[in-house]
Amino acid sequence: MxxxxxxxxxxxxxxxxxxxxxxxxxxxxxxxxxxxxxxxxxxxxxxxxxxxxxxxHSRSGVIALAVPEIGNPYFAELAELVVKAAEAYGWTVLVDQTESDPDRERLVLQGIRSHLIDGLLFVPRRLTAEDFAARTDTTPMVLLGERLTKIADRVAIDSYAAARAATEHLIDLGRTRIASIGAAESADAVTRGRFEGYRDALLAAGLRPSSRLVIPRKRWRHEDGAEAATRLLSLSKRPDAVFCSNDLLAHGALRAFHDHGVDVPAEIAVVGIDDIAESRFSRPSLSSIAPDKRHIAETAVRLLADRLKADDTPGPREFVTGFHLEVRESTAGQHG
Missing domain, CATH: 1.10.260.40 (lambda repressor-like DNA-binding domains)
Structure with a gap:
């Protein structure tokens, strides 16, 4: 034998x-x-x-991109950039949606489609460090998002710094009752980072955070932002500015303020994060933190290519990409 x-x-x-x-x-x-x-x-x-x-040892020429929501414009724009970056390597990109469901995220992590793909780009939202430690699939993987583990390469923006910059912009405008929609103190790393950036910006400016002005949302969609903004308008002392954890929440808030006759930004200034295309064309146009999405996509694809090319690539590696603030009408007004 x-x-x-x-x-x-x-x-x-x-x-x-x-x-x-x-x-x-x-x-x-x-x-x-x-x-x-x-x-x-x-x-x-x-x-x-x-x-x-x-x-x-044969290659399929296919990589996977697993995101929470394909319908979220941020992830749709990111997916388009990943596809373009992958074309340089002759790769096809298979896009999967987890809906931030922990069971579906675990299936992605454990390689349910590993026989079809050469590598994985993954945006996890509900997994823990223990989930990553239990991974047995050997498909090369690059994570997109906040640090959860040191098991794989990672590319992300600094959610804490982004939220702090957005809130500081509102403070610089002289606003003192600044609300937050979306972020929460105890949640996934992205949500928590954006809450802490908001909170620390207020504290550094000598402003006391108010729990009544913080409206956490499990989902970050238009309707969630509109509902949260309506709640803020019901307060006896309304906010004079709102930091939203993403642009979809901010657009929902803008709609609610419009429907209630609130002048943005004269009465309430609004800022978001993601700088999706809709933010440039809304009325008022939305001030937003703009991550370098192209750099995120190209860096993630390059890191994956490195892993597929050689087993001895040092790692895990971590890249934090830049961002900038796009100031538009929702904070500066039409002639700002």
Whole structure:
């Protein structure tokens, strides 16, 4: 009976992966260990299955991008940029939607479609560090978003810094009753980071955060922003500015303020995060924190290409991309 990888591994006292690395000339294997494995290969007369190796090392030319919501313009714009960046490598991009459901995110993490794809770009929202530690799938992966684990390469903006910059812009306008829609103190890393940036900007300016002015939202969609803004208008002392955790919430808030006859920005200034295309064309146009989405997409694809090209790429690597504030009518007015 022909010897197998498992037989060689057991005789040499190493893992099957180590034997595979020796046979295929990949990975990092010490000189002494390599020599011992090679001696056992000769001793047992092990012969690699050439056809199986060829099949295993073939590439599909397909990578996956898993995002929470395809219908969210931010992720739609990001997906378009990922597709363009992947074209440079001759790759096709398979886009998947998790709806921020932890079970669906775990399926993505554990490689439910790993037989179809060469690599994965993943925007997790509900997974924990323990979920990542339990990952057994070996498909190369790059994470997009806040730090959850050091198990993989990561590309993101600094949500804390972005929220703080947005809130500081409102403070610089002289606003003192600044509300927050969307962010929460205890939630996923993105939501928590945006709350802390908002809170710390107020504290640094000597303003006391008010729990009545903080409206957390589980979903960040137009209707959630409109409902939250209506609640703020019901307060006996209304806010004079609103920081929204994304642009969809902000556009919903703008609609609610318009419907209630509120002058934006004279009575209430509004700022968001994401700088989606809609923000340039709304009325009033929306001031927003603009992440460098092109750089995020191109960096993530390049990191994945590095992982597919070589097993010994240092890692995990972390890239925090820049952002800037686009000031528009919702804070500066028509002639600001």
């Amino acid at each position: 022909a010897a197998s990888l498992k037989d060689v591994a057991e005789r040499a006292g190493v893992s099957i992966k180590t034997v595979s690395n020796v046979v295929n000339g990949t990975g990092r294997v010490g000189a002494d260990t390599r020599a011992r494995v090679e001696d056992v290969i000769v001793e047992l007369g092990y012969r690699p299955n050439v056809s199986a190796r060829s099949l295993r």
